[in-house]
Amino acid sequence: MDIGGLLKELLLEDKVLIHFDFMNGFFDINKSVVVTWGVIAVLALTLIFLTSNMKLHDIRTKQLVAESIVDGLRGITGGMLGEEGYKYRDFMAVVLVFIGASNLVGLFGFTPATMDLNVTLALALTSIVLVEAAGIIEKGFGKWLKGFSQPMAIVTPMNILELAIRPLSLCMRLFGNVIGATVIMELLKMAVPVVVPAAFSVYFDIFDGLIQAYVFVFLTSLYIKEAIE
Amino acid sequence: MLSISIMNIVYTVINLLILYVVFRLFLFKRVDAVLQKRREEIEQATAEAVKKEKEAENFKESYAKKLQDVGKECDEMVAKSKKDGYDEYDRIINDAKEKAEQIIIEAKHNAQIEAQREKDAYVSELTDLVVHAANKIAVSKHDEETDKELYNKFIFEAIEKSE
Numbered sequence: 100m101d102i103g104g105l106l107k108e109l110l111l112e113d114k115v116l117i118h119f120d121f122m123n124g125f126f127d128i129n130k131s132v133v134v135t136w137g138v139i140a141v142l143a144l145t146l147i148f149l150t151s152n153m154k155l156h157d158i159r160t161k162q163l164v165a166e167s168i169v170d171g172l173r174g175i176t177g178g179m180l181g182e183e184g185y186k187y188r189d190f191m192a193v194v195l196v197f198i199g200a201s202n203l204v205g206l207f208g209f210t211p212a213t214m215d216l217n218v219t220l221a222l223a224l225t226s227i228v229l230v231e232a233a234g235i236i237e238k239g240f241g242k243w244l245k246g247f248s249q250p251m252a253i254v255t256p257m258n259i260l261e262l263a264i265r266p267l268s269l270c271m272r273l274f275g276n277v278i279g280a281t282v283i284m285e286l287l288k289m290a291v292p293v294v295v296p297a298a299f300s301v302y303f304d305i306f307d308g309l310i311q312a313y314v315f316v317f318l319t320s321l322y323i324k325e326a327i328e
Numbered sequence: 329m330l331s332i333s334i335m336n337i338v339y340t341v342i343n344l345l346i347l348y349v350v351f352r353l354f355l356f357k358r359v360d361a362v363l364q365k366r367r368e369e370i371e372q373a374t375a376e377a378v379k380k381e382k383e384a385e386n387f388k389e390s391y392a393k394k395l396q397d398v399g400k401e402c403d404e405m406v407a408k409s410k411k412d413g414y415d416e417y418d419r420i421i422n423d424a425k426e427k428a429e430q431i432i433i434e435a436k437h438n439a440q441i442e443a444q445r446e447k448d449a450y451v452s453e454l455t456d457l458v459v460h461a462a463n464k465i466a467v468s469k470h471d472e473e474t475d476k477e478l479y480n481k482f483i484f485e486a487i488e489k490s491e
Contacts, residue, residue: 114331125335132339139347146354153362155369162362169359189356193348217333221340 105285110278114215131201131215138200138212172196175313179320183327187233187320195316198222202277202308205284206300211308213277216270223270226319227262234326246326265322269315276311280304457486 117128149165158166172192180188201212212218235243247258280303288296461482465475 125333127333127335128339129333129336132336132343135340135343139343139350142347143350143354146350150354150358153358155362155365165355166359166362169355189352190348193351194344196351197344197347215336216331217336218340220332221337222344224337225341225344 102286102289105289106282109282109285129215129217130210131212131218134204134209134212135197135201135218137209138197138204142196142200176316176320179317179324181324183237184233184320184323187229187323190229191316191320191323194222194226194319195312198273198312198315199309202312203305205281205304205308211277211281213273213308213311214281216274219270219274219277220266222273222315223266226269226315226322227266230265230319230322230326231262233323237327243326265318269318273311273315276307280307453489454486457482457489461485 114129114131115127116130116133119126119128146165149161149168153162153165172195173188176188176191176195177185180191198213201218203211205211213222231243234246238246248255249258284296284300284303287299461478465478
């Protein structure tokens, strides 16, 4: 059992998949990005299949599935965002699906896209931009700016720090959970190659992946709700 | 392992936006369109039902009014018939009265004529009797006694006859 070798392979592997030879590899494309391309392609094809030939009456099962998906996703994110954040629910639903699907590709033998810090960082940055943009749109720039010194002027530095802390915590939580789950799964597979990894896979690959997606979306929705109040 | 590549962050953001566009185009928009259409259809059906209900209400009202009118007309007709009947009754009664009066008058008249005729007949008989008596007297012998007898006889006969 070469645990050190395994960890080295998992954590220090070269993530670059497509290498461009100019600007010192600045435009290199990581494996995770390619995996998300696959995720997007699969999701797009599934959706096109599900929503093709939609009818008003006598709907087929696939249309029912499509409508249920829309209802379910909007129910989840709409409930978290509340009345005021209604218009962000579609985007939050997409983030939920994106993270969930990225985590679940581990089931098919790919490295989860969210195991790449760049992906979670991108998601966290998008979230914080969305949160602040929502605050500016709903309250206006002046009020948004004033919001930093509320409820007291003394908390202003902390509120400004929050701008960086929130995305960092979002990004690290997701990244840490996914990499932790993957490392544990790999170690388990090393220790007991049959039966036991399958049982734990249900938790680490499916449940944890979806829970992390939910937590990410839940926290972002919470921030948006707070920002537009 | 913790190497951060700005371009990959950008790629991921772009990926996320692409996925959002995909979801919008192929899921939310399509399903929303269907739901919207369905809602419109329901609204239309509801409006139609309300309209129909109103129409039915109008019909009901008009029928009730018509029914009322017919009832009124019926009453009028009955009243008219009654009035006509009374008029007819009066007319018949009057006619009958008139006729009766005429009959009475005629009867009276006839009776008068009859009485006159009887009177005439009596008078002529009396005349005959007188003539007869006179003849008898003229034919028989005359003395005071027979005259008296005759006289009495005549009177008796006359009395008997008249009785």
